[in-house]
Amino acid sequence: MKVFSQIRKNLKNDFSNLKTVKVALLGDSATQFLNQAIRGLGYDRGFDLQIWEADFNQIELQITDPNSELYEFEPEIIIIFQSSHKLLGKYNKLKVDQHSQLCANEMHFLSHMVDTISGQSKAKIIYYNYTEIDDTVFGNYSGKIEMSFLYQLRKLNVELMNFASATANFYLCDLSTIQNLLGKPNFFQTSVYINTEMVLSIDALPYVASRTLDVIGALQGKFKKCVILDLDNTTWGGIIGDDGIENIQVGTLGIGKAFSEFQYWIKKLKNRGIIVAVCSKNTESVAKEPFEKHPDMVLRLDDISVFIANWENKADNIRQIQSILNIGFDSMVFLDDNPFERNIVRENIPEITVPELPEDPSEYLEYLYTLNLFETISYSNEDTERTKLYQIEAQRASVQQKFTNEEDFLKSLDMVSVVESFNKFNKPRVAQLSQRSNQFNLRTVRYTDDDIDTLMADPDTYTFSFTLEDKYGDNGLICVIILKTESAETLFIDTWFMSCRVLKRGMENFVLNTIANFAKENGFAFLKGEYIPTAKNDMVKGHYEGLGFHEVDGYWELDVNNYEQKITHITKK
Structure with missing residues (x-):
């Protein structure tokens, strides 16, 4: 400090x-x-x-x-x-x-x-x-x-x-x-x-x-969403490859108590909705053994969203974790007892938070408490399911590698979406997603529950929430659109944000098909969009242009009467 x-x-x-x-x-x-x-x-x-x-x-x-x-x-x-x-x-x-x-x-x-x-x-x-x-x-x-x-x-x-x-x-x-x-x-x-x-x-x-x-x-939407754990002398005492499962330190005796209490804290974070990942220099089967067999382990494999254990550079492995999770490096915290490994990660991924853990493991928790790394302003029931959602995403990523054709992979997912207006049931998730979405967020407007109540009561505002489910599991509510009447013939896309979990699934096409149909059916001729750049949303800089909008005076317009429905492998439920 x-x-x-x-x-x-x-x-x-x-x-x-x-x-x-x-x-x-x-x-x-x-x-x-x-x-x-x-x-x-x-x-x-x-x-x-x-x-x-x-x-x-x-x-x-x-x-x-x-x-x-x-x-x-x-x-x-x-x-x-x-x-x-x-x-x-x-x-x-x-x-x-x-x-x-x-x-x-x-x-x-x-x-x-x-x-x-x-x-x-x-x-x-x-x-x-x-x-x-x-x-x-x-x-x-x-x-x-x-x-x-x-x-x-x-x-x-x-x-x-x-x-x-x-x-x-x-x-x-x-x-x-x-x-x-x-x-x-x-x-x-x-x-x-x-x-x-x-x-x-x-x-x-x-x-x-x-x-x-x-x-x-x-x-302002700055959250830590993921904690990445080293294993040896961080999650348990000792080196699993050298000491064997029976000799690692975890449990209620001696220094093992410190590691157990550390694991309880990680478990509570996971239950709150923080993604837990593992990045360890180890043979994968050896690294997983304590999670599967040690009676005193608090954390189990089903608490871990992404598990990477190999002998590669940890910075490269963290990049792989990031590519699976589709979240920013600045949303990640890496915990490792080894100063050398901490410095390697800091030098190669400067955005990630790497606390300087004390040498004594008994001091880990008290030190981490002082950092208040996982501040939040919201909590929803869906947070408790986040680990499962990302485990399923890792499974999808693994299956996708077996397909040479992306279209065939998307067809194989059997994707369906529920499209609804905002209501008292989805309102907490809409508010939370607005606070957390930074990368796929065209105008980066944040909403509280109270703000959403105001939008729901406005006759000139039209709201849409989208879920996405496939044969591997349900992603829940993953996209939000807010349209506002600008004139008799134009609907302004006040808000378009989406969870990065579902990128490259064709959801953008499905959403545009939905709102273009809505505009046309309700007598509007144009959809008007705006991109407001931030430090994090560069990935959607060309979003409207890529969907066929034309630039007009710094905004993007789409003629819905001449719009041709885009191909998507998502079915409306």
């Missing part, structure tokens, strides 16, 4: 080629240095964060005034920092019989503020939870008496989580965890607070900024 002085040096760099995001920062205490830390660290994460900072303790004034500088700035993200120290001040001013109402009062105020923002802005809200202050008035009895400050503070953090889970466009950033990590003396320094109204120490600022950027990055 960079220290604050290093982060602040980034402010002198050229931000002009970075993605611009407008951020408003409101706090009840001094936030000038926090502003600098967030913007400076944003440079390292690839963002030009244009931050408007409210004056000290102006949260309510800025939010409730519809003509305030906040709304004039038109932020995409609003960060709200209400500190535990100011909260303690409110508690101290309450009458004794009102102390037990502190949490309810704050949640009522927060709900009103969020509703007010939603009425004035489409901005996403990042809200810092509360760090703990134990005033020791009741000692350990604080946990049993509702009127104590510590009871109210802890209750407030729980209610914040409940509120966040039920509120669209509202995301928590966990300051409490950072204070636990650093220790309160390092997180908060009394002399600084008394003299400057800063509740975050200089040492804490990089950590707070990092967690804040994790959420901002996720809101």
Whole structure:
């Protein structure tokens, strides 16, 4: 982690080629240095964060005034920092019989503020939870008496989580965890607070900024989707080829416990939807043996989406994993105990994240916890099936190699697609896919559940979701189209994004056939598309031209009345 002085040096760099995001920062205490830390660290994460900072303790004034500088700035993200120290001040001013109402009062105020923002802005809200202050008035009895400050503070953090889970466009950033990590003396320094109204120490600022950027990055579609594991001395202790299956270290005894706990963490990531792959210098049959036969292994072969074990260069093997998964290298994390292998991968694939694992395996997990590598802003039931989906994709890739003719391979898949408008059942997956799709995304517009509700209610908007299933399995919802009425004769393709899992299956042709038919049947003469370039979507730069659209004034148009249906081996179900 960079220290604050290093982060602040980034402010002198050229931000002009970075993605611009407008951020408003409101706090009840001094936030000038926090502003600098967030913007400076944003440079390292690839963002030009244009931050408007409210004056000290102006949260309510800025939010409730519809003509305030906040709304004039038109932020995409609003960060709200209400500190535990100011909260303690409110508690101290309450009458004794009102102390037990502190949490309810704050949640009522927060709900009103969020509703007010939603009425004035489409901005996403990042809200810092509360760090703990134990005033020791009741000692350990604080946990049993509702009127104590510590009871109210802890209750407030729980209610914040409940509120966040039920509120669209509202995301928590966990300051409490950072204070636990650093220790309160390092997180908060009394002399600084008394003299400057800063509740975050200089040492804490990089950590707070990092967690804040994790959420901002996720809101902008930057996710880690895959963890790639080395095996020997990373997933288990020892070298399977030399020590044999009976002598590797895994289980409940000694250092084996550290590796088992590491595997439990990987298993939880897999259950959450993170793709797990293996890249090991080993003979494949030997490398697979512990997964198949060792009684203490937590991970099994059915937890692994792609398993590559050979004696080739690991960077080349990771490229093979990437080609099967069809995700960006910047979405991947590679874990290996060997510094030499880590450096080889870093030098050859600079986009991939390669943590510098500690020498002592017992420290792996605590170190990885601090990195918060797998931030997310959404979760759906389909996430739990992701490993199976990619295992099936690896099977398809293997079968495809046996076909000399691609058309014959596509015919053999027996592909079918369900085409539906957005509804309450597919809405969570549509929102999630919009957040995660970066490469095959023509305009890269992100949607929350709340945004999708608005689209569904708009009579001039037409929505389409596409699934894809074949004889090997069901890929689920993999493509989204949003059409908007631009004129009496033109439909604008506001959104077209698709999962890279299904590239080269003819889905683009099937989708265009579907929306061209829809336009024609509803009296429209033209489909109009737009490509907005980003750092990641270069692969669809020629998308519309390749489908037969013609460029007109920077846009792409298709005459649907003269459109000839494209050949596709996908059947509408």
